[in-house]
Every structure is written in C-alpha cells, then in structure tokens.
Amino acid sequence: MSLFPVARDATAAKRAPASALPPPSGCWRLAWQWPGSGEASLLISRRSALANAGLLLALLVASGVYLALGSVHLAPRALVAALVGQGDALAQFMVIELRLPRLVAAWLTGAAFAVAGCLMQTLARNRLATPGIIGIDNGATAFAVASLVGLGVSLAPPAMALAGAATAAAITFGLTAGGGSRGYRFIVAGIGVGAVFGAITQLLLARVDMDTANAAYPWTVGTLNARPPGALLVLGVGLAVGVVMALQLSRALSLMRFSEAIAQGLGSRVARRRWQVLGVSVLLTGLAVAVAGPVGMVGLIGPEIARALSCRRGVPIIASMLAGALVMVLADLVGRVLLAPIELPVGIVTAVVGGPWLLWILLRPHRSLA
Amino acid sequence: MSEAAETGALEARRLDLAHGQQRVIEALDLRLPPGRVTAIVGPNGCGKSTLLAGLARLHAPGGGCVLLDGTDIQRLPARELARRLALLPQEAIAPEGLTVRDLIRFGRQPHQGFLRQWSRQDHLAVEAALAAADLLALAERPLEALSGGQRQRAWIAMTIAQQTPLLLLDEPTSALDLGHQLEVFELVRRLAGEGRTLAMVLHDLASACRYADQLVAMRDGRIVAEGAPHEVVTRELVGELYDIDCTLMHDPVTGTPLLTNLRRLS
Numbered sequence: 001m002s003l004f005p006v007a008r009d010a011t012a013a014k015r016a017p018a019s020a021l022p023p024p025s026g027c028w029r030l031a032w033q034w035p036g037s038g039e040a041s042l043l044i045s046r047r048s049a050l051a052n053a054g055l056l057l058a059l060l061v062a063s064g065v066y067l068a069l070g071s072v073h074l075a076p077r078a079l080v081a082a083l084v085g086q087g088d089a090l091a092q093f094m095v096i097e098l099r100l101p102r103l104v105a106a107w108l109t110g111a112a113f114a115v116a117g118c119l120m121q122t123l124a125r126n127r128l129a130t131p132g133i134i135g136i137d138n139g140a141t142a143f144a145v146a147s148l149v150g151l152g153v154s155l156a157p158p159a160m161a162l163a164g165a166a167t168a169a170a171i172t173f174g175l176t177a178g179g180g181s182r183g184y185r186f187i188v189a190g191i192g193v194g195a196v197f198g199a200i201t202q203l204l205l206a207r208v209d210m211d212t213a214n215a216a217y218p219w220t221v222g223t224l225n226a227r228p229p230g231a232l233l234v235l236g237v238g239l240a241v242g243v244v245m246a247l248q249l250s251r252a253l254s255l256m257r258f259s260e261a262i263a264q265g266l267g268s269r270v271a272r273r274r275w276q277v278l279g280v281s282v283l284l285t286g287l288a289v290a291v292a293g294p295v296g297m298v299g300l301i302g303p304e305i306a307r308a309l310s311c312r313r314g315v316p317i318i319a320s321m322l323a324g325a326l327v328m329v330l331a332d333l334v335g336r337v338l339l340a341p342i343e344l345p346v347g348i349v350t351a352v353v354g355g356p357w358l359l360w361i362l363l364r365p366h367r368s369l370a
Numbered sequence: 371m372s373e374a375a376e377t378g379a380l381e382a383r384r385l386d387l388a389h390g391q392q393r394v395i396e397a398l399d400l401r402l403p404p405g406r407v408t409a410i411v412g413p414n415g416c417g418k419s420t421l422l423a424g425l426a427r428l429h430a431p432g433g434g435c436v437l438l439d440g441t442d443i444q445r446l447p448a449r450e451l452a453r454r455l456a457l458l459p460q461e462a463i464a465p466e467g468l469t470v471r472d473l474i475r476f477g478r479q480p481h482q483g484f485l486r487q488w489s490r491q492d493h494l495a496v497e498a499a500l501a502a503a504d505l506l507a508l509a510e511r512p513l514e515a516l517s518g519g520q521r522q523r524a525w526i527a528m529t530i531a532q533q534t535p536l537l538l539l540d541e542p543t544s545a546l547d548l549g550h551q552l553e554v555f556e557l558v559r560r561l562a563g564e565g566r567t568l569a570m571v572l573h574d575l576a577s578a579c580r581y582a583d584q585l586v587a588m589r590d591g592r593i594v595a596e597g598a599p600h601e602v603v604t605r606e607l608v609g610e611l612y613d614i615d616c617t618l619m620h621d622p623v624t625g626t627p628l629l630t631n632l633r634r635l636s
Contacts, residue, residue: 023488024475025471041486042485043487255476258462264427265428265452265457265459266476266479267452269448
C-alpha cells in the first residue's frame with residue numbers, strides 16, 4: 001500500500017490479532033480465503049438483515065391470509081389442505097386456480113414497482129421521484145391501451161408497456177437535458193409528461209365503443225383481477241434479472257446518494273451507472289404495468305417502509321422488494337374483502353392510502369429528501 | 371499497485387478546460403510539488419475551482435492533459451484514480467442519518483469490491499483517519515449533530531481514509547469561522563507532514579500565505595504568479611488579482627506576508 005499507513009498498521013496489528021478484526025458496529029462480517037488469491041469478505045448489516053427477515057415473515061403471513069379470505073373464507077387447516085391438493089374440491093379450485101395466481105401477480109408487481117421506485121428515488125436523490133409520479137407508469141399504460149383498442153399495433157402488452165415506459169422516461173430526461181435528473185425540475189417535467197400520457201389514454205378510450213373501453217378499463221386504474229398469464233411470466237423473468245442487476249449496482253447506488261462530485265471522487269463512473277439504474281427502473285415499471293396497470297403508489301410506499309426499517313448506509317433493494325410485495329398483497333386483500341361482493345381495484349386502494357402518505361411527505365417539517 | 375512510482379506528483383500540461391461552450395482555462399501549465407501544500411488563489415470566477423475539478427478529472431480537458439506520476443489521468447480506470455487521488459469538492463452532500471464513522475467508511479469504496487467488503491486494511495485506514503482528523507471521540511455522532519468545523523474535518527477524514535498520496539480540497543474553509551478554519555488548516559499541515567501532497571483552492575490570501583508552501587495565483591483562467599508565498603506576494607500582485615491597493619507587511623510572529631490598509635483601485 002501507500003507510504004503513510006504502514007507505521008500505524010504495525011502498531012495496530014500488535015493491539016489486535018489477525019483473527020479478531022472487528023467489523024464496524026452493527027454489522028456481521030463473513031470472511032474466507034480463496035485459494036491463491038487472498039481474502040474475500042462480506043459485510044452484512046444486522047439491522048437490514050433483521051428488516052428483511054421481518055418483512056419476509058410479514059409477507060408470508062399476509063399471503064396466507066390473502067389465500068384464506070374471499071367470497072368463501074377458509075379456516076387455516078382447510079387452506080393448507082387445499083394447497084397440498086386435498087379436501088374439498090371447490091376449496092382447491094378457489095385457492096389453486098383463482099387466488100394463488102392472483103397472489104403471485106401481487107407479489108411480482110408489488111416487488112417490481114417498489115424496486116423501480118427505490119432506484120428512481122436514489123437516481124434523482126428525491127423521494128418524490130418514483131416512476132408513478134414522473135409519468136413512466138402513464139406512458140406504459142398509454143401504449144398498452146393503444147395496443148388493446150386496436151391502433152393497428154399488434155405487439156403484446158409487455159412489449160408495448162415497456163416501449164411506453166421507455167418513451168416517457170426518454171421524454172422526461174430529454175426535457176431536462178442531460179444533467180437534470182436531479183431536483184424538482186426533473187419531477188415537474190415528469191409530472192407534465194405523465195399528465196399528457198394520461199390524457200392520451202383517456203382520448204384512446206373515448207373514441208372506441210363501450211365494450212372495448214370496458215375491456216381496457218382495468219388499465220386505467222390498476223387491478224390484479226384476471227391478469228394475462230403471459231405478461232406475468234415475462235414480469236417474473238424481468239424481475240429476477242432486474243433485481244440481480246440492482247444488487248450489482250448497490251455499491252454505486254449508495255454513492256449516488258452523495259453529491260455527484262463526491263461519488264466520482266470515490267471512483268464511481270456516475271454517468272454510466274445512472275443509465276444502468278434508469279434502465280432497470282424502466283424495465284421493471286414497464287413489465288409491472290403490463291400485468292397490473294398503473295399502481296404507482298406502491299413505488300412510493302414500498303421503498304419508504306424499506307428505508308425506515310433498514311440500515312441507513314445502503315440502498316435497500318431487497319427490503320423494497322419485500323415491502324412492495326407486502327403492500328400490494330395487503331392492498332389487494334382489502335380491495336377484495338372490504339366491500340365484498342363488490343371488488344375495489346388495487347390501484348384505487350393504494351391511491352386512497354398513498355394519497356395521504358404523499359401529502360404527509362410533502363407537508364411534514366423539512367428534511368433532506370434523499 | 372506499483373509502489374515506487376506513486377508519489378502523487380500531479381502535473382497539468384497545456385490544459386484547456388471549458389464550461390459548456392465557454393473556455394475557462396487555456397493552455398495552463400502547473401506542477402504540484404510532492405509532499406507540499408499548494409494553495410490556489412484568485413478572485414471569484416478566475417477558474418480556480420474549475421482547475422481543481424480538471425485536475426481531479428471531474429471535467430474532461432478540451433486540450434492538453436493532466437499527468438499523475440507520468441500517466442494521463444484520462445487513461446486511468448475510475449477506481450484506480452480514486453486510489454491515487456482524493457477530492458473534496460465544495461458542495462459536499464451526504465445522505466441523511468450517517469455517523470462520522472459511516473461517512474469515513476465510504477472513503478474505502480475505491481479499495482473495496484463486491485467480494486471484498488471489509489478488510490483489515492479498511493479497518494486500519496478508517497481508525498487512522500479518525501485519529502488523524504482528531505475525531506475519535508465523535509465517531510458515533512450523526513453528521514447533522516456536528517459543528518461546521520467538525521463536519522468539515524469528517525469530510526476530510528473520508529478523503530484521508532482513501533489513502534491517496536494526493537489530496538485536492540476545494541475551499542475547505544469557506545463558511546467556517548476563524549476557530550474552525552484553524553482546525554482545518556492544522557489538519558492540512560499535519561497531512562503534509564506525513565508526506566502527502568495537497569492542493570487547495572482558497573478565498574483568503576492571508577491564510578494561503580500562512581498555511582501553504584506554494585502559492586498559485588490565478589486571474590481570468592491564467593496563472594499570474596507561482597512560488598513560495600513570501601516570494602510571490604507583492605503589492606503589484608494583490609493589485610492585479612483583486613484590483614486592490616494595499617500595504618504589505620510581514621507577520622511579526624510567522625514572517626508570512628500580511629496585507630493591511632486595503633483600498634479599492636478604481
């Protein structure tokens with residue numbers, strides 16, 4: 001190493017034997033030797049690990065309740081029996097054929113929206129900069145609806161939604177010209193872009209007949225009812241890829257929370273990393289909208305819960321994923337059960353919960369939005 | 371790392387830097403003497419911060435080059451550059467809720483990787499940086515709870531933990547009161563005493579004279595004087611830099627140049 005630390009290294013080494021390297025407080029350190037190439041080490045925040053475990057447990061419990069409740073309530077024992085393919089045939093059909101696919105859709109869309117939100121918030125260093133708020137959801141929706149109402153484009157909804165998400169993101173970034181992914185200018189431009197795409201969606205629906213418009217209605221509010229299985233499969237693959245990429249970017253993401261010159265000074269290739277983070281966020285948003293429509297509020301609420309629970313040093317990708325899935329499962333559960341037999345679309349439930357949440361973020365005493 | 375070659379010798383050769391279309395610095399030559407403190411001074415808008423950013427590769431040069439130990443910094447990988455050159459920019463924003471030690475740990479980023487997240491060297495470097503910046507007692511405090519001088523020392527400690535032979539500081543004492551400025555300058559002198567090369571942009575000519583070994587005076591993107599403070603600071607230079615007439619004296623205690631009887635030249 002360089003010249004100065006050598007002397008200190010020697011004295012400190014006397015104090016602490018090699019086996020007893022203290023990890024930073026609140027962390028576990030795992031270390032092992034690669035044959036021939038020195039030591040490898042992982043640092044795991046205790047608080048984040050606990051948060052992830054807690055969120056996973058909550059998600060499992062909520063999922064159990066989600067499967068048990070509905071037009072017919074099942075006791076825990078009957079639910080388990082139905083899941084393993086025993087007992088009442090009707091219960092089996094209800095759980096396996098109706099509720100389980102919908103539960104999986106809630107997991108995947110919630111996770112995707114929340115991770116996308118967390119990435120975009122970090123990129124813009126602003127908690128309001130979620131894909132839902134800066135118009136990416138609306139772009140994806142407009143394109144998907146365009147394909148449904150027959151504008152002569154015959155691409156599948158995931159491809160259309162992805163194209164819409166990318167278009168909206170490109171316009172927003174284009175309007176704020178390069179360096180402008182920071183601060184309110186970016187958000188305001190995004191809100192404008194979102195409003196235009198929202199209007200385009202309405203326009204498309206207004207000029208088709210009632211039946212087609214009804215068929216496209218779920219796209220405008222966001223729902224998990226009877227979603228296309230193809231799009232769900234695509235989302236599953238996309239989510240796996242997106243989360244792995246986000247985890248690989250996690251070190252760069254934690255530097256993005258600093259001012260740009262600091263991140264660059266610490267060896268981050270900021271410009272390249274920004275494009276990658278934006279790309280993953282757009283991918284996840286587009287694919288999730290193709291399944292559930294614009295349920296963007298999850299992208300605000302999920303990361304917010306994740307950040308409150310996790311270690312402050314890092315960007316909570318896994319916790320966002322779990323919290324997003326949890327929020328989506330709970331919101332859809334409420335939507336199905338609260339006014340049964342009338343079903344509330346999940347997008348409306350999250351908007352009712354998320355609206356006040358958004359106001360609270362905007363109106364509470366000023367803190368850094370990062 | 372090849373150890374013998376890395377002394378942190380930084381040199382700009384015919385360097386051009388621009389802000390968008392506007393040329394700020396043209397064909398500038400500069401060499402930072404190794405193991406010394408260089409202060410870059412000049413009036414507002416003279417290009418001194420731009421120069422520092424150029425030296426740290428925050429701006430790509432329009433022409434010319436910056437050589438670090440003889441290698442063009444444009445050709446160094448980002449992380450390697452960050453292991454050889456540390457920068458503290460003027461606008462330093464940290465995420466909410468970090469403690470002093472958390473912040474300093476980020477200085478180890480260029481030495482770490484996905485499967486090298488916390489090594490013995492990281493631990494030692496962070497403890498050494500805490501000690502060097504006299505922050506051991508404040509290590510677990512949140513940054514928001516520190517005074518301005520303490521916070522600035524924490525930022526400098528982060529760059530110390532990078533363990534680079536070369537440190538560039540952009541106005542490290544602006545917005546600090548006299549006592550806090552002193553904290554920072556004393557730290558800078560200690561670091562130079564350990565053999566590091568430092569360069570800092572300063573507003574205050576008097577502190578530059580007092581704490582720097584080498585002065586680089588700039589105006590309109592050019593270097594107008596360069597050398598030891600007592601050699602280059604003259605009444606004419608002060609006039610040329612700031613449009614100010616003054617009486618030049620020598621500090622009776624330190625012998626460094628002292629300006630008094632300041633009047634604006636019309």
